[in-house]
Amino acid sequence: MHEALRLLILRARAVGIDISKSDHPVANQLCQLLDGLPLAIELAASQLDVLSLQSIVEHPDLLDLLVDGVSTETHHRGLRAMLELSQKLLTEDEQRMWALMAVFESETGFDLNAARAVCAGDGIAAADVQPLLSQLVRKSLLMVDHQAGRTRYRMLRVIRQWGHRLLLEAQHDSTARSADEVVGAAAEHFSGLAQQGAGGWFTIGEVEWMHRLRLELPNLHAAQKHFLSLPEQRHRGRELAINVVRTRCQIFDGKLNDARRMLMLGLQHAGPDPEAADVTGTSLLAWVALLQGRNDLAAPLLAKAERDAATLGLSDTLAPLLYASASAIFLCEPDPQRAKTALPALERAEAAFQSAGCAGDAFMATLFSAMAAAFLGERQHALSQRDRLVAVAAEAQGQWSFSWATWTSALVEFMHGSAKRSITLAQDALRLQRQIGDTWGPTWSAWLLAVTTAKVGDHELAGRLFGAINSLQREAQTCVMNMQPFLRVDQEIRQRCRLTIGDDRFNRAISAGEALSVEDGIALALTPLEAMHRARTGESLLTAKEIEVIGHLARGKRYAEIGRDLDIADRTVETHVRNAKRKLDLRSRAELVQWYTNPTPSTSN
Incomplete structure (x- = not known):
C-alpha cells in the first residue's frame, strides 16, 4: 500500500x-x-x-x-x-513568476519555452526567465523533471492553486495583465506548438515530437478549453484538436479516446453551414474511430463528412475525407473483392495530401496503401508498395515511421513470402517500438507474430500470444478483430490452431496468455525463432480436416468416436487416415500418431 x-x-x-x-x-x-x-x-x-x-x-x-x-x-x-510564508520570502518578480507559472497544468508541467511565452507580455525579459525559475526550484515551489531529453518544471497542485490566487489578486493592479490574458498567452503558445508538430513531425526528430506533445497533452487540453470558452475563438479550439490529432501523438501514446474527445469538443459548436475545417475534423474523428475498430461510430461520421463536403464542392479534393473514406473501405468492407477499391482510393488520398504539402499525412496514406496491398493485392503489387513505403520512411529517417515500414514488410512476407522472415521483421519492429516508447504499435506486432507463429507450426505459442493481445489491445484502446482484413486472417489461423491441437489445448493457451502482464506479453512475442515449435514435416501436404482427424486419433479415439465428434461417417474418417498416410509415406496408424505427437520440424519456409 x-x-x-x-x-x-x-x-x-x-x-x-x-x-x-x-x-x-x-x-x-x-x-x-x-x-x-x-x-x-x-x-x-x-x-x-x-x-x-x-x-x-x-x-x-x-x-x-x-x-x-x-x-x-x-x-x-x-x-x-x-x-x-513562502510568498513573503519571494521578491516581487518571484511572486509574479509563481502566479504566471500557475497557468500550466500540474500533471506534466511545462518547459522553458512555454514559460518564456507566458512571461513575454509581462515585462519579464526572456533572459530572466530561467534564473527566476531556478529561484522557485530552490525555494521548493517548483520541481524539476527530465523527460524525453527536455527539462520540465512542475508545481504541486496545492502550490499551483495558491499561485492561481496570486494571479487573480494581481489583476486588480492596473499594470498587470488579467488572468484571462495570461491563460490566453499560454493557449497561443500551445496552439502554435500543435500547428508546428502537425506539419513537422515527419522528420528525423519525429519520436522527440511524439514524446514532447504527449507530455503537453494536459496543457493542450487547457488551451482548447480556453479557446472554446470564447465564442469568437471557438474555431481555434477546433483547429487545435485537428492539429494535435494530425501529429499522431495520441496514437503513439495509446490515447485514441483522448483524440476523439478533443475532436468532438472542437466540433460541438459547428454552425448550421458547414466549413471545410468541419469536414476535416469530422473525417479525422471517423478515422480515429476506424483505428479503434469502431465502424459503428465511424460510419455516421463519414456520412456526415461526405454530405458536408458535397455541399462545399470538396468531395473529390479534400485529402482528410479521401483518406478516411478509403480507410473505411479497407478496414470495414467484408467482401475482399469490393475491399480492393480501397487500393486506388488510398493512392488518391496520398496524392491529395502531397498536393497540400502535408508530408506526414501523405506518409500515413502511403502506409495504409502498403498494408492494403499486402492484404488485398497480388504479390508483385504488394512487394512494390512495400519497397516504396520503406524508401519513404528511410528518407525521412524517423524511427516511428521506420518501425511501421518494418511491420508492413513483415505483413507482406506473411501474406506473400516467408513466415520465418516475417517473424524476424515483426520482432525487429516490436523491439524498435519498445525502444522508442510506442504504446500503439506493439499490439499490431504481437498480433502479426501470433498468426505467423501458427504458420510455422507453434500453435500453442500462437494461442498464448492471442491471449496476450487482449491486454495489449486494452492499453492501445483498439480492437484488431473488428477490422475486416485482420479478422479474415485471424479466423483462418485460429481455426487451423484448433484443428491441429484441439479446442481445449488452444483455449488453455489463450487463457495462459491473458494472465500475462503487458510487458510479459511483449517478451513472449519476442520468443526466438529457434525456440519455436516448427510445423511437422509434410504438414502442408494435408488438408485441415485430415490434420483434425489425426489429432483425434492421437488422443486415442476410434473411428466411430471421431465420426460422431466431427459429424462425419466412419468410412470418411478412414478415408482421411488413408489419404494422410499416403501423402506422408507412412505405413500404419501408429506411425501417423507418432508423426503427430513427436513432430520433426519442417525445414521449409
Missing part, C-alpha cells in the same frame, strides 16, 4: 471514519490530487467527518477546502501559514 494512502487511512480513523478496500480507488485519487503531501493529506482527512471522500475529490476548489475548511484544526492554519 502506498505511504500516502496509509497516512490517509490512519488519519481518517482518528476522526472516526473507516476507509474500506472498496474506497481505495477514490482514496488513491485524493492522494494523487494532493501530490502525496503529508500536511495536505492530514487536512483532507480532518474533513472526512463532514464530507465524503468523493465530495472532497470533486470539490471545485480543493485548496479553499484545505485552507479555509469547516474544521478549526491547527493543520489548516499550518498550511495557510506555510504558503503565506
Whole structure:
C-alpha cells in the first residue's frame, strides 16, 4: 500500500471514519490530487467527518477546502501559514513568476519555452526567465523533471492553486495583465506548438515530437478549453484538436479516446453551414474511430463528412475525407473483392495530401496503401508498395515511421513470402517500438507474430500470444478483430490452431496468455525463432480436416468416436487416415500418431 494512502487511512480513523478496500480507488485519487503531501493529506482527512471522500475529490476548489475548511484544526492554519510564508520570502518578480507559472497544468508541467511565452507580455525579459525559475526550484515551489531529453518544471497542485490566487489578486493592479490574458498567452503558445508538430513531425526528430506533445497533452487540453470558452475563438479550439490529432501523438501514446474527445469538443459548436475545417475534423474523428475498430461510430461520421463536403464542392479534393473514406473501405468492407477499391482510393488520398504539402499525412496514406496491398493485392503489387513505403520512411529517417515500414514488410512476407522472415521483421519492429516508447504499435506486432507463429507450426505459442493481445489491445484502446482484413486472417489461423491441437489445448493457451502482464506479453512475442515449435514435416501436404482427424486419433479415439465428434461417417474418417498416410509415406496408424505427437520440424519456409 502506498505511504500516502496509509497516512490517509490512519488519519481518517482518528476522526472516526473507516476507509474500506472498496474506497481505495477514490482514496488513491485524493492522494494523487494532493501530490502525496503529508500536511495536505492530514487536512483532507480532518474533513472526512463532514464530507465524503468523493465530495472532497470533486470539490471545485480543493485548496479553499484545505485552507479555509469547516474544521478549526491547527493543520489548516499550518498550511495557510506555510504558503503565506513562502510568498513573503519571494521578491516581487518571484511572486509574479509563481502566479504566471500557475497557468500550466500540474500533471506534466511545462518547459522553458512555454514559460518564456507566458512571461513575454509581462515585462519579464526572456533572459530572466530561467534564473527566476531556478529561484522557485530552490525555494521548493517548483520541481524539476527530465523527460524525453527536455527539462520540465512542475508545481504541486496545492502550490499551483495558491499561485492561481496570486494571479487573480494581481489583476486588480492596473499594470498587470488579467488572468484571462495570461491563460490566453499560454493557449497561443500551445496552439502554435500543435500547428508546428502537425506539419513537422515527419522528420528525423519525429519520436522527440511524439514524446514532447504527449507530455503537453494536459496543457493542450487547457488551451482548447480556453479557446472554446470564447465564442469568437471557438474555431481555434477546433483547429487545435485537428492539429494535435494530425501529429499522431495520441496514437503513439495509446490515447485514441483522448483524440476523439478533443475532436468532438472542437466540433460541438459547428454552425448550421458547414466549413471545410468541419469536414476535416469530422473525417479525422471517423478515422480515429476506424483505428479503434469502431465502424459503428465511424460510419455516421463519414456520412456526415461526405454530405458536408458535397455541399462545399470538396468531395473529390479534400485529402482528410479521401483518406478516411478509403480507410473505411479497407478496414470495414467484408467482401475482399469490393475491399480492393480501397487500393486506388488510398493512392488518391496520398496524392491529395502531397498536393497540400502535408508530408506526414501523405506518409500515413502511403502506409495504409502498403498494408492494403499486402492484404488485398497480388504479390508483385504488394512487394512494390512495400519497397516504396520503406524508401519513404528511410528518407525521412524517423524511427516511428521506420518501425511501421518494418511491420508492413513483415505483413507482406506473411501474406506473400516467408513466415520465418516475417517473424524476424515483426520482432525487429516490436523491439524498435519498445525502444522508442510506442504504446500503439506493439499490439499490431504481437498480433502479426501470433498468426505467423501458427504458420510455422507453434500453435500453442500462437494461442498464448492471442491471449496476450487482449491486454495489449486494452492499453492501445483498439480492437484488431473488428477490422475486416485482420479478422479474415485471424479466423483462418485460429481455426487451423484448433484443428491441429484441439479446442481445449488452444483455449488453455489463450487463457495462459491473458494472465500475462503487458510487458510479459511483449517478451513472449519476442520468443526466438529457434525456440519455436516448427510445423511437422509434410504438414502442408494435408488438408485441415485430415490434420483434425489425426489429432483425434492421437488422443486415442476410434473411428466411430471421431465420426460422431466431427459429424462425419466412419468410412470418411478412414478415408482421411488413408489419404494422410499416403501423402506422408507412412505405413500404419501408429506411425501417423507418432508423426503427430513427436513432430520433426519442417525445414521449409
